[in-house]
Amino acid sequence: xxxxxxxxxxxxxxxxxxxxxxxxxxxxxxxxxxxxxxxxxxxxxxxxxxxxxxxxxxxxxxxxxxxxxxxxxxxxxxxxxxxxxxxxxxxxxxxxxxxxxxxxxxxxxxxxxxxxxxxxxxxxxxxxxxxxxxxxxxxxxxxxxxxxxxxxxxxxxxxxxxxxxxxxxxxxxxxxxxxxxxxxxxxxxxxxxxxxxxxxxxxxxxxxxxxxxxxxxxxxxxxxxxxxxxxxxxxxxxxxxxxxxxxxxxxxxxxxxxxxxxxxxxxxxxxxxxxxxxxxxxxxxxxxxxxxxxxxxxxxxxxxxxxxxxxxxxxxxxxxxxxxxxxxxxxxxxxxxxxxxxxxxxxxxxxxxxxxxxxxxxxxxxxxxxxxxxxxxxxxxxxxxxxxxxxxxxxxxxxxxxxxxxxxxxxxxxxxxxxxxxxxxxxxxxxx
Amino acid sequence: xxxxxxxxxxxxxxxxxxxxxxxxxxxxxxxxxxxxxxxxxxxxxxxxxxxxxxxxxxxxxxxxxxxxxxxxxxxxxxxxxxxxxxxxxxxxxxxxxxxxxxxxxxxxxxxxxxxxxxxxxxxxxxxxxxxxxxxxxxxxxxxxxxxxxxxxxxxxxx
Numbered sequence: 001x002x003x004x005x006x007x008x009x010x011x012x013x014x015x016x017x018x019x020x021x022x023x024x025x026x027x028x029x030x031x032x033x034x035x036x037x038x039x040x041x042x043x044x045x046x047x048x049x050x051x052x053x054x055x056x057x058x059x060x061x062x063x064x065x066x067x068x069x070x071x072x073x074x075x076x077x078x079x080x081x082x083x084x085x086x087x088x089x090x091x092x093x094x095x096x097x098x099x100x101x102x103x104x105x106x107x108x109x110x111x112x113x114x115x116x117x118x119x120x121x122x123x124x125x126x127x128x129x130x131x132x133x134x135x136x137x138x139x140x141x142x143x144x145x146x147x148x149x150x151x152x153x154x155x156x157x158x159x160x161x162x163x164x165x166x167x168x169x170x171x172x173x174x175x176x177x178x179x180x181x182x183x184x185x186x187x188x189x190x191x192x193x194x195x196x197x198x199x200x201x202x203x204x205x206x207x208x209x210x211x212x213x214x215x216x217x218x219x220x221x222x223x224x225x226x227x228x229x230x231x232x233x234x235x236x237x238x239x240x241x242x243x244x245x246x247x248x249x250x251x252x253x254x255x256x257x258x259x260x261x262x263x264x265x266x267x268x269x270x271x272x273x274x275x276x277x278x279x280x281x282x283x284x285x286x287x288x289x290x291x292x293x294x295x296x297x298x299x300x301x302x303x304x305x306x307x308x309x310x311x312x313x314x315x316x317x318x319x320x321x322x323x324x325x326x327x328x329x330x331x332x333x334x335x336x337x338x339x340x341x342x343x344x345x346x347x348x349x350x351x352x353x354x355x356x357x358x359x360x361x362x363x364x365x366x367x368x369x370x371x372x373x374x375x376x377x378x379x380x381x382x383x384x385x386x387x388x389x390x391x392x393x394x395x396x397x398x399x400x401x402x403x404x405x406x407x408x409x410x411x412x413x414x415x416x417x418x419x420x421x422x423x424x425x426x427x428x429x430x431x432x
Numbered sequence: 433x434x435x436x437x438x439x440x441x442x443x444x445x446x447x448x449x450x451x452x453x454x455x456x457x458x459x460x461x462x463x464x465x466x467x468x469x470x471x472x473x474x475x476x477x478x479x480x481x482x483x484x485x486x487x488x489x490x491x492x493x494x495x496x497x498x499x500x501x502x503x504x505x506x507x508x509x510x511x512x513x514x515x516x517x518x519x520x521x522x523x524x525x526x527x528x529x530x531x532x533x534x535x536x537x538x539x540x541x542x543x544x545x546x547x548x549x550x551x552x553x554x555x556x557x558x559x560x561x562x563x564x565x566x567x568x569x570x571x572x573x574x575x576x577x578x579x580x581x582x583x584x585x586x587x588x589x590x
Contacts, residue, residue, distance in 0.1 A: 091555050092552065092553060092555075093553070094514035094515045094516060094552070094553035094557070095514075095515055095516050095553070095557050096553075096555065096557070097555040097556060097557050097558060100555045100556075125450075131555070132496075132497070132498045133498075133554050133555060133564055133567075133569065134555060135567050135568075135569075136569075170454075170457070171457070171458070171461075172457060172496070173457050173460070173461065173496035173497065173498045173499050174496050174497035174498040174551075174552070175495060175496055175497060176552060187457075188454065189451065189453065189454060190451070190452075190453030190454045190455065190456035190457070190482070190492070191453070191492075192491050192492055192495050193495065208450065208451070250557065250558060251558065252516035252519070252520075252557035252558050252560055253516060253519050253520070253560075254519070258557070258558040258559075258560075259558050260558065290515070294514070294515055294553075324557065326515055326516050326519065326557070328519060332519065337515065337518070337519070340513075340514070340515050340518045341515055343513075344513075344514055344515070344552060344553075347552070348552060350495075
């Protein structure tokens with residue numbers, strides 16, 4: 001039953017993929033690539049493209065899940081001067097690699113999606129902000145941009161429509177905070193990438209003070225299918241009536257096939273792990289997972305039947321985030337896992353605001369001493385207090401960083417307590 | 433001093449940018465490629481190319497993980513220490529690399545070939561544990577594989 005469903009699940013993002021290599025521009029074209037753009041330019045107004053995205057129910061795939069069409073609608077109309085679209089490919093959230101796979105396999109989808117978004121938004125100059133380490137993805141993207149230029153889908157007066165667009169690629173040098181949209185704008189401008197105060201929101205005052213939309217790679221890569229198949233059809237690709245579209249889930253950890261899959265949004269956690277992932281690897285039983293990248297609280301076996309969609313995962317006390325599912329088996333010490341996550345966030349804090357700069361190292365210190373067998377009676381209360389305190393930070397980094405700590409307190413308090421009582425880590429030497 | 437052709441190339445890059453400093457990361461990367469690391473001289477040169485002060489360049493240079501403000505070896509071995517790799521034996525791999533290279537994390541081998549650094553998630557989580565040597569990614573790195581990769585690189589021409 002399960003195999004049957006997966007076999008016949010409709011894909012839109014991985015539909016044109018070839019095994020082990022990038023799909024060529026000609027292959028993409030021959031399978032319907034750039035038809036959506038040509039159709040939109042010939043027969044749809046920018047507002048109609050935007051309306052289709054609103055009607056599709058698309059929610060941003062970068063982590064926050066904000067409705068994409070709504071984000072676009074915040075851009076003021078008839079404001080003089082340029083406006084910009086930035087594609088956020090600063091995929092630095094640990095456990096997340098979907099955008100890399102997408103760009104390594106089919107970068108044309110992003111180019112077409114960005115062209116459609118720019119047409120809808122009245123943008124003539126767009127940027128793709130790509131993280132360090134994604135050299136192959138950046139190379140493929142350069143090929144795709146050049147091919148689209150060559151075929152007249154980018155540049156001056158695309159297909160005689162009067163619409164013009166230039167796409168620039170910016171390769172970053174590695175820093176997690178650059179994925180936060182206002183920090184990303186600073187990074188792109190060549191300014192130290194601390195986040196900016198909001199409001200004004202980027203839609204009003206973004207790149208070089210102009211209206212700017214920042215969207216994730218996967219979000220933009222979906223636009224061609226929304227235009228091609230229509231919003232209702234696209235929405236219906238999901239597994240539940242509440243969800244919309246497909247989602248790239250990238251899995252890592254103790255499963256048989258830790259890979260990136262395009263699956264219907266709203267598929268149950270257990271179905272994803274037992275189905276496409278091939279179940280837990282031999283000798284492993286499921287203990288917990290992070291559902292959507294490092295900043296999302298743990299889910300446990302209790303959540304096996306939670307539909308992996310924005311609202312149901314939020315209701316379960318976590319976040320869908322990026323769809324980067326990290327699976328832990330019974331040998332994993334959740335205190336040690338949380339310590340690893342907090343070390344990452346403390347290191348990646350940009351240092352701009354005090355709660356984040358000072359608070360995260362303090363939380364790291366507390367977890368370090370618990371894991372080292374030196375935990376003290378009040379430590380659990382201190383951790384709980386800091387989940388609350390670090391919500392009052394300048395940007396989302398610190399609250400996100402405390403997500404796993406929150407999950408640890410909610411689901412594994414007994415494990416924490418055991419560390420403190422026994423004055424040692426009960427998992428010492430068991431983890432791979 | 434950077435050679436004239438590189439200087440011209442970088443001036444062209446800066447001229448293409450909407451504002452000069454938009455090209456800052458590209459300029460720092462190219463200067464780092466030339467010198468091996470971002471030397472004090474390179475910071476001054478970047479500042480001049482970008483119409484910034486050296487302090488403004490420094491502020492950027494120290495912010496990014498892949499800009500080195502201290503000398504590094506011919507290859508930098510970045511070992512991912514984030515959660516997915518930690519979960520699949522990343523710490524063990526790092527310890528093995530310390531032994532193999534005969535240097536502690538943060539150090540450079542005596543022959544100047546390799547610098548060993550931990551790094552944040554490489555986005556190769558399905559292939560954990562992951563390593564990036566220079567700009568090349570390697571996944572599911574087992575101890576004997578890394579030994580092979582390193583010896584291949586060691587014998588390659590500079």
